[in-house]
Amino acid sequence: MPSESIMRFVEALRRDGDLASIDAEVDPHLEVAAIIRRVYEQRAKAPLFNNVKGARNGLYRILGAPGGLSSDPKFPYRRLARQLALPGDATLGDVIDKMLSAKKSQPLPPVHVATGPCKENIILGNDVDLTKLPNPLLNRADGGDYIQTLGINIVQHPTQDWTNWSIARAMVTDKNKMVGLIMKPQHIARLFDAWKKSGSGRDIPYAIALGAPPIATMAASMPLPAGVSEAEYVGALCGSPLELVKCETNDMYVPANSEIVLEGTISISETAKEGPFGEMHGYSFLDENSQQPIYNVTAITHRNDAILPVCVPGRSSLGPDETHTMIGTLASAEMRQLLQDAGLPVTQVFTPYETQVIWAAVQVDRKRLAEMGTNAQELCNKIGSLVFRHKAGMQVHRLLVVGDDIDPFDFNDVTWAYATRCRPYLDEFHFEDVPAYPLVPYMSHGTGTKLTGGKVVANCLLPAEYKGQQEWVTCDFENGYPEEIKKKVLSRWADFGL
Ligand SMILES: CC1=C(C(=O)O)[C@@H]2CC(C)(C)c3c(C)c(C)cc4c3N2[C@@]12C(=O)NC(=O)N=C2N4C[C@H](O)[C@H](O)[C@H](O)COP(=O)(O)O
Ligand SMILES: [K+]
Numbered sequence: 001m002p003s004e005s006i007m008r009f010v011e012a013l014r015r016d017g018d019l020a021s022i023d024a025e026v027d028p029h030l031e032v033a034a035i036i037r038r039v040y041e042q043r044a045k046a047p048l049f050n051n052v053k054g055a056r057n058g059l060y061r062i063l064g065a066p067g068g069l070s071s072d073p074k075f076p077y078r079r080l081a082r083q084l085a086l087p088g089d090a091t092l093g094d095v096i097d098k099m100l101s102a103k104k105s106q107p108l109p110p111v112h113v114a115t116g117p118c119k120e121n122i123i124l125g126n127d128v129d130l131t132k133l134p135n136p137l138l139n140r141a142d143g144g145d146y147i148q149t150l151g152i153n154i155v156q157h158p159t160q161d162w163t164n165w166s167i168a169r170a171m172v173t174d175k176n177k178m179v180g181l182i183m184k185p186q187h188i189a190r191l192f193d194a195w196k197k198s199g200s201g202r203d204i205p206y207a208i209a210l211g212a213p214p215i216a217t218m219a220a221s222m223p224l225p226a227g228v229s230e231a232e233y234v235g236a237l238c239g240s241p242l243e244l245v246k247c248e249t250n251d252m253y254v255p256a257n258s259e260i261v262l263e264g265t266i267s268i269s270e271t272a273k274e275g276p277f278g279e280m281h282g283y284s285f286l287d288e289n290s291q292q293p294i295y296n297v298t299a300i301t302h303r304n305d306a307i308l309p310v311c312v313p314g315r316s317s318l319g320p321d322e323t324h325t326m327i328g329t330l331a332s333a334e335m336r337q338l339l340q341d342a343g344l345p346v347t348q349v350f351t352p353y354e355t356q357v358i359w360a361a362v363q364v365d366r367k368r369l370a371e372m373g374t375n376a377q378e379l380c381n382k383i384g385s386l387v388f389r390h391k392a393g394m395q396v397h398r399l400l401v402v403g404d405d406i407d408p409f410d411f412n413d414v415t416w417a418y419a420t421r422c423r424p425y426l427d428e429f430h431f432e433d434v435p436a437y438p439l440v441p442y443m444s445h446g447t448g449t450k451l452t453g454g455k456v457v458a459n460c461l462l463p464a465e466y467k468g469q470q471e472w473v474t475c476d477f478e479n480g481y482p483e484e485i486k487k488k489v490l491s492r493w494a495d496f497g498l
């Protein structure tokens with residue numbers, strides 16, 4: 001069973017020797033975030049802060065970098081593996097396969113239970129005071145304290161049977177108010193619009209489940225198709241229904257063993273200034289001043305000694321954080337599914353963390369490619385059109401089409417193919433009429449349009465490969481020498497004192 005709770009996940013990290021349990025007092029005003037940011041960059045152990053300055057009555061401890069790379073270089077993706085109950089030596093390919101494994105299964109709806117750990121403490125109405133919590137300031141440029149970076153935003157469609165789970169950031173603005181990014185074409189924005197159009201005039205009931213079961217948080221970070229209730233997909237993934245409990249002040253249901261639950265309504269009319277925020281591409285733009293919807297908070301429920309998981313987004317080449325290891329990897333899963341469902345000979349898709357998951361390598365099987373009797377122009381336009389016109393591809397601006405001699409998870413391989421086989425101009429197929437990802441710096445703060453275009457497919461296959469031929473020998477130790485030579489070299493390597 002995947003870690004069905006944060007507590008089980010923390011125990012797994014402790015058993016792996018990948019947890020630093022810190023009892024010394026730390027300051028949530030920047031100090032905690034600076035430690036977490038350095039943890040990503042140093043591949044250090046996941047920090048569990050048991051003594052956060054200002055915490056009281058069990059609100060709250062902080063767990064940093066739950067989806068960062070593990071501190072054991074032999075098992076870099078072990079934290080993600082533990083969230084999905086995969087073996088510690090799981091690869092990113094295994095994570096992608098696992099998250100796609102329920103695509104053909106029947107959805108398995110959650111079950112409703114009477115109570116659970118998240119109901120151990122209930123704070124209602126006037127007793128709700130978010131400003132009394134040790135909310136973390138994550139970056140010196142941030143416009144507020146972001147309590148919501150790894151919780152699940154739970155919102156229902158006003159009329160259809162669709163409850164969406166996603167992750168969307170939110171910062172505290174008042175004792176019972178937050179403001180949070182609700183950005184098209186995300187499903188939370190789609191549901192927000194559906195509520196406004198429904199004409200009911202009612203504000204939108206929501207819940208944010210902080211410290212929910214890790215596999216649920218993974219599904220919340222995955223661009224599953226519109227209309228799919230993530231909770232039912234998680235049930236199918238686990239082979240057993242999730243247990244949910246009803247909120248105190250609205251009809252939303254949350255995972256019973258969530259650490260902390262915020263309940264209330266999202267205003268369909270009131271907004272406030274949201275941000276700046278250090279975002280997934282490693283920038284916090286100082287002129288960020290978008291108006292975003294207000295989240296009213298009418299109840300807080302939580303476990304005794306509750307743990308708030310926190311993500312501090314930043315530069316991924318120094319050390320990927322959850323906005324790369326979860327957003328990128330899970331969008332890669334949906335892009336692979338999309339291309340394979342279209343019958344293309346695609347074997348893997350992956351967004352290299354070194355590119356802030358703005359690029360995605362699309363690996364094709366060259367034998368099957370040859371049978372298609374196609375060419376770069378046709379293939380790249382087909383792939384670009386599918387991916388760039390689909391929500392799963394919204395965050396990707398450059399696709400690199402590579403052969404099966406290239407490992408999409410190995411950036412050395414990907415850049416070697418891109419640098420040597422993609423001729424600038426002739427091998428690049430541009431898309432200016434597709435939706436852009438507005439958070440990408442050259443879109444939000446560049447010279448061109450902000451909401452459309454700026455996307456390209458780079459063909460990294462030589463013409464001969466379209467005929468299934470590899471007319472070269474790759475010059476590296478692995479490929480440049482016969483097996484017996486390689487064996488001889490390896491057997492004498494130590495004797496030579498190399
Ligand atoms: C883009 C986002 C963030 C940012 O970069 O600031 C911000 C940072 C945090 C909170 C850390 C963060 C983490 C840690 C993770 C893992 C994912 C996100 C975010 N935040 C943002 C956000 O504030 N707004 C947003 O629209 N999508 C975000 N996603 C990505 C979505 O969750 C993802 O695209 C899902 O697929 C959406 O679900 P569906 O709509 O498909 O159901
Ligand atoms: K989702």
Ligand SMILES: [Mn+2]
Nearest residue numbers: 164165187224
């Ligand atoms: Mn969704």
